Amino acid sequence: MNKKGHVLNGVLLAIGLGYVLEPAGDVATFRTIAMTLVPVTLGALLPDIDTEFGSHRKTLHNLLVLAVVALYPVYFDNLHYVWVGVLSHYVLDVVGSKRGIALFYPWDREFGLPVGVSTSSKYADAVTVLVTVLELAVVALFVHVVPGVLEAVVRALPYSPVEQFTTALAGWGVAPGLPAWFPV
Numbered sequence: 001m002n003k004k005g006h007v008l009n010g011v012l013l014a015i016g017l018g019y020v021l022e023p024a025g026d027v028a029t030f031r032t033i034a035m036t037l038v039p040v041t042l043g044a045l046l047p048d049i050d051t052e053f054g055s056h057r058k059t060l061h062n063l064l065v066l067a068v069v070a071l072y073p074v075y076f077d078n079l080h081y082v083w084v085g086v087l088s089h090y091v092l093d094v095v096g097s098k099r100g101i102a103l104f105y106p107w108d109r110e111f112g113l114p115v116g117v118s119t120s121s122k123y124a125d126a127v128t129v130l131v132t133v134l135e136l137a138v139v140a141l142f143v144h145v146v147p148g149v150l151e152a153v154v155r156a157l158p159y160s161p162v163e164q165f166t167t168a169l170a171g172w173g174v175a176p177g178l179p180a181w182f183p184v
């Protein structure tokens with residue numbers, strides 16, 4: 001996709017994230033959209049900086065770059081949500097365009113799916129919107145469906161895996177166990 005496509009992807013993704021994370025459509029929804037709009041859009045533009053240096057679709061289109069950007073909020077408490085835009089850029093290039101990306105750079109091999117259109121196609125924007133909707137569906141699944149299913153599975157087990165794990169750790173003397181408020 002070209003830069004216009006990646007901006008479109010970032011903006012739509014932020015609006016969608018607002019409604020997936022805060023579905024009420026109230027102040028919290030719009031606050032979430034505002035909070036994610038700029039970082040996600042910047043992240044969506046970041047990989048294509050490698051059109052100017054390095055090798056395009058390689059130098060900044062790989063899992064190492066994604067990992068570095070994703071670790072910033074964890075270690076430095078900044079650049080929140082930028083990784084969402086970077087990941088979405090990769091998805092759009094892999095799924096929506098003909099050429100793949102070098103996910104494991106410096107290994108040069110480019111990975112893509114046998115779907116998608118050329119970045120100059122008149123359908124490029126439609127494909128971008130479609131891929132964004134699919135991305136949001138996956139996010140909604142992980143936010144609203146997966147936790148409930150996981151909880152149901154854990155409750156259905158005849159034993160408590162979390163409790164067994166913490167008991168084992170305590171037995172080895174490596175952890176004091178979980179805090180009292182933790183729902184085991």
Ligand SMILES: [Zn+2]
Pocket residue numbers: 001047048057061089093
């Ligand atoms: Zn790209």
